[in-house]
Structure formats: structure tokens, C-alpha cells
Amino acid sequence: MENTIRSLQQEIIDFEISTPEDLEAFRIRYTVRKGLIANLFGQLKSVEPAEKPRIGQMLNQLKQTAETKSAEAAEKFASEVSGGKRKIDLTLPGRRYFTGSEHPVQKVLGEMKRIFSDMGFSIATGPELELDSYNFDMLNFPPDHPARDMQDTFFITREENGNDVLLRTHTSPVQIRVMLDREPPIRVICPGKVYRNEAISARSYCVFHQLEGLYIDKNVSFADLKATIYSFAKQMFGSDVKLRFRPSFFPFTEPSAEVDVTCYLCGGKGCRVCKKSGWLEIMGCGMVHPNVLRNCGIDPETWSGYAFGMGVDRTVLLRYKIDDIRLLFENDIRMLKQFPA
Numbered sequence: 521m522e523n524t525i526r527s528l529q530q531e532i533i534d535f536e537i538s539t540p541e542d543l544e545a546f547r548i549r550y551t552v553r554k555g556l557i558a559n560l561f562g563q564l565k566s567v568e569p570a571e572k573p574r575i576g577q578m579l580n581q582l583k584q585t586a587e588t589k590s591a592e593a594a595e596k597f598a599s600e601v602s603g604g605k606r607k608i609d610l611t612l613p614g615r616r617y618f619t620g621s622e623h624p625v626q627k628v629l630g631e632m633k634r635i636f637s638d639m640g641f642s643i644a645t646g647p648e649l650e651l652d653s654y655n656f657d658m659l660n661f662p663p664d665h666p667a668r669d670m671q672d673t674f675f676i677t678r679e680e681n682g683n684d685v686l687l688r689t690h691t692s693p694v695q696i697r698v699m700l701d702r703e704p705p706i707r708v709i710c711p712g713k714v715y716r717n718e719a720i721s722a723r724s725y726c727v728f729h730q731l732e733g734l735y736i737d738k739n740v741s742f743a744d745l746k747a748t749i750y751s752f753a754k755q756m757f758g759s760d761v762k763l764r765f766r767p768s769f770f771p772f773t774e775p776s777a778e779v780d781v782t783c784y785l786c787g788g789k790g791c792r793v794c795k796k797s798g799w800l801e802i803m804g805c806g807m808v809h810p811n812v813l814r815n816c817g818i819d820p821e822t823w824s825g826y827a828f829g830m831g832v833d834r835t836v837l838l839r840y841k842i843d844d845i846r847l848l849f850e851n852d853i854r855m856l857k858q859f860p861a
């Protein structure tokens with residue numbers, strides 16, 4: 521025992537502590553709760569009683585030496601750091617910092633917003649938790665319209681007065697909010713998230729993004745709508761793009777149309793994405809229904825307007841050749857890192 525203590529004492533004195541890592545190694549070997557010194561204290565009980573005081577004193581001495589050495593080294597390193605004297609090892613590889621980047625949906629939305637703001641549209645937003653009346657009634661949806669069904673809509677609360685709270689199923693209620701709030705002329709786009717109770721698959725998700733447009737002024741015609749959409753489509757999808765307006769139906773517009781562009785992947789020849797048709801549907805649109813204007817206190821005899829609404833996510837998928845819409849919402853860093861700022 522005595523010899524062991526002596527040789528350990530020498531070892532501790534000789535131990536060279538020149539870096540914080542050395543200090544850590546020193547501590548782990550000698551002074552921690554399961555270190556060599558504690559171990560020797562543990563063996564003290566098997567020492568002959570007569571010898572105990574002497575050996576005990578030697579051990580205390582050993583412990584003292586180790587602790588003093590460790591405390592002195594710690595103090596030295598601390599003052600080197602605060603005094604800025606710590607040596608910098610220039611041979612170490614640099615640390616890599618990752619900066620955030622814009623989500624692909626925000627990139628595409630940003631482009632759409634820029635195109636419309638160049639045409640004089642300002643941006644309006646509304647809440648994602650919306651009143652039933654703004655999402656449906658005031659947009660001229662009849663009470664028994666199928667879109668009101670639980671299958672399509674996420675209801676949040678059922679109110680006795682019938683004005684339930686739901687997750688908006690489209691950005692059109694923002695039209696209502698803007699028209700109730702402002703006097704015409706109005707020229708806004710409303711980008712945002714919308715929610716539908718869809719079966720989730722690679723092609724559809726319960727959340728997605730829309731961008732709505734609304735223009736109310738005197739003598740606004742369908743020709744104005746066509747020209748605006750055409751100008752947008754050329755800037756967004758390329759100057760060679762062709763447009764097709766198909767008659768359609770929405771409760772809040774009359775007449776209504778759906779707009780297709782020539783498939784910008786195959787140039788209209790027909791491919792897998794456009795299902796060999798050569799066309800891709802990009803939006804719904806139409807002239808704001810007089811009932812909707814009236815609901816918002818705007819006289820349809822004086823004012824007229826158009827509205828359009830388009831999905832954003834599909835364009836994101838096509839543009840970046842992403843084959844599963846769910847990837848847009850998982851926030852997987854490995855996916856997001858592929859879109860550097």
C-alpha cells in the first residue's frame with residue numbers, strides 16, 4: 521500500500537497538464553469519485569489498525585497534491601481564455617455554420633407576389649381560422665353546398681348561432697374581409713395556407729397554399745381578367761406559354777372559368793405530368809358575383825370586378841421536380857438544405 525501511494529504521488533507530480541484535455545484526463549484518472557485515489561481510500565479498511573493513521577495521512581497528502589495540481593491548472597486555463605492568450609491551432613479545420621434558406625413554397629410564392637405587385641396589386645392577409653359565414657355564406661354558397669360537408673371542411677367549433685369556426689378551405693374569405701374593410705377601387709392578392717379534409721397521398725395533402733386575386737373598380741371586364749392572367753402566366757411559366765379558359769362554376773363568380781396553361785414540361789406535346797393532354801390547370805377565376813358585392817356593401821350597379829385563385833404547391837412540385845407533396849410539409853432538413861438561399 522505504502523509503495524503504491526509513493527509511486528502514485530510521483531506519477532501525479534510528473535503528470536504534464538498542458539491543455540484542458542490533459543486536465544480532464546488527469547481528473548478522470550486521479551480525483552473523480554471512481555478514480556485511483558478514491559480507490560485507495562476504499563482499501564484503507566483492510567490495512568492493519570495500527571498502521572491506519574499513518575497510511576491515512578499519506579493518502580490525505582496524496583489527495584491534496586492531486587487536487588492542488590488540478591485546481592492550479594484549471595485556474596491557468598481560465599485566465600488564458602479570459603486574457604485572450606489561448607493558443608489558436610491554425611491547423612484545425614474550420615467550423616461550418618449552416619445558414620437557413622427559403623422554403624421552396626416561399627420561393628414560388630415570392631415570385632408570384634412580385635409579378636402581381638409589379639401590376640399594382642397589394643398584399644392582404646386573413647386568419648386561417650375563419651368564420652363559416654366568410655368562408656361560405658357571404659361568398660354565395662347555398663346552405664346545402666357539398667363543400668360545407670364535414671368530409672371537406674375541418675370544423676373547429678359548432679356555434680349555436682350557426683356561425684361556426686373552421687379552418688378556411690380557400691383564400692376567398694380574405695376577399696370578403698377586404699371588401700368589408702375598404703372602399704373600391706380594390707386591387708389585392710391574398711396568399712396563404714388553406715385546409716381541406718382530403719385523403720393524404722403523394723398528390724394531395726390536408727394543408728396547401730393558395731394565392732387569391734381581387735380587383736374591383738368601375739367597368740372591370742372579363743377582358744381585363746384575361747389580360748392580367750395572361751401577363752402573369754407569361755412571366756411565371758415562360759413567354760411561349762399558351763392559355764385556355766374553360767367555362768366552370770364557382771358560387772362567388774359569374775361567369776366562371778378554369779385556366780389551363782400549355783404544359784411547361786413538354787411544351788404542350790403531351791407527357792406523364794400533363795397526362796398526355798398538353799395542358800395543366802393553374803387556377804379558377806371569374807367576375808365577382810353581384811350577390812357577393814352586395815353582401816359586402818358594394819353596389820354592383822356601380823362597381824364590378826374579377827377574382828382568381830390558384831394553388832401554389834403544384835407549381836412548386838413541378839418547378840423543383842419534387843414527386844411527393846408531403847415533402848413540402850415535413851420540414852426535413854435534408855430536403856430543405858437542397859434549396860440554398
Ligand code: PHE
Pocket residue numbers: 689690691692732770773804805806827828829830
Ligand atoms: N376559391 C376557389 C377554390 O378554392 C378558387 C377561385 C378563387 C375561383 C377566386 C374563382 C375566383 O377552388
